[in-house]
Ligand SMILES: NC(=O)C1=CN([C@@H]2O[C@H](COP(=O)(O)OP(=O)(O)OC[C@H]3O[C@@H](n4cnc5c(N)ncnc54)[C@H](OP(=O)(O)O)[C@@H]3O)[C@@H](O)[C@H]2O)C=CC1
Ligand SMILES: Nc1c(N[C@@H]2O[C@H](COP(=O)(O)O)[C@@H](O)[C@H]2O)[nH]c(=O)[nH]c1=O
């Protein structure tokens with residue numbers, strides 16, 4: 263029975279993967295409804311405010327004229343059905359109305375507005391509920407959402423594209439691409455699932471990047487935030503980055519208050535925020551992440567920056583994951599991704615866990631994460647599952 267449930271849960275998970283760029287700040291969820299061995303309906307979460315996966319799947323069953331089969335079917339969903347009125351009404355109510363008698367849930371929803379209530383509500387209506395499948399996969403896909411709900415902070419993923427000797431650009435400013443086209447397209451998939459892209463004024467002025475999502479069809483573009491203490495980017499309104507739908511320029515709080523700008527002449531897609539500086543005279547990144555993160559329900563932060571911002575994030579212990587592409591070339595003594603004082607001894611770094619290595623044509627992509635934070639998330643979810651299984 264467990265294998266059968268896992269098999270169909272995997273199909274639900276694979277459906278959710280296809281929509282990973284869409285639902286943010288909602289989690290990315292998939293659902294299949296199975297009668298006997300046949301899928302009679304399926305769906306995945308749409309853009310925030312539109313249908314959740316369960317509703318898509320139930321509507322699919324109705325469209326196929328198979329509603330009468332629901333009472334003898336099992337619904338597989340990768341996240342606990344919601345029991346609260348959010349942007350949409352509770353899925354639990356729709357499931358109860360549908361007549362379905364068996365539901366399998368991959369992971370509980372740690373949103374305090376749900377937190378097991380969805381499952382108990384289904385059970386109190388006589389629905390048989392099983393929980394705890396594909397936990398690591400579903401957590402990984404929604405790591406930012408689970409981090410926001412369980413740890414009260416977003417998940418920060420830093421993308422680095424480097425040569426074999428770990429260099430990210432030439433000192434003379436002449437480098438454009440180090441990694442190949444396929445790796446760069448892959449990078450856009452990661453941009454597309456993020457809530458926000460972080461970059462620094464150094465990168466914006468050196469590269470004039472667009473920092474948008476290309477090569478992935480999406481109606482939802484992430485926000486873009488530029489760390490720019492003195493709002494220098496505003497001196498050049500023609501920068502490519504300003505063509506994004508919403509840009510937040512994060513600068514020094516005192517620079518902002520002294521700054522003679524007229525909100526009326528600032529384009530609508532640009533917001534300015536003021537942040538206090540830390541002991542190094544740099545923007546206090548923890549304050550910034552809290553300010554930007556809470557106001558915008560930020561799940562994943564995707565960082566694409568040079569050594570300035572990367573180093574500050576590293577030193578503040580804020581990097582949760584590295585998305586690191588290597589191209590087989592040696593560039594010599596030029597720009598590195600981090601600029602940290604030399605260490606006195608080799609660190610153990612046993613908190614960093616390499617969890618994915620993928621060859622992308624003639625490049626390699628490594629994914630490395632902070633295993634302490636990852637385990638904290640996984641263990642909290644396992645504990646919730648244990649309580650809900652009892
Ligand atoms: N291959 C790759 O993966 C990438 C390579 N690059 C390369 O990196 C180089 C640019 O590097 P760099 O100039 O370091 O660029 P960054 O994008 O890291 O910007 C650094 C600047 O951000 C501002 N800033 C504001 N707050 C902070 C903070 N808390 N911590 C650190 N910086 C802060 C500072 O300027 P201020 O004080 O004025 O605000 C600082 O000089 C370019 O050559 C570019 O091509 C860039 C991205 C990716
Ligand atoms: N050089 C380099 C990268 N550089 C990153 O891409 C940014 C340009 O983004 P865009 O203008 O949107 O295409 C640039 O400023 C830097 O952040 N990325 C990679 O995948 N591989 C590479 O070799």
Ligand SMILES: [Zn+2]
Nearest residue numbers: 314343344353
């Ligand atoms: Zn729902």
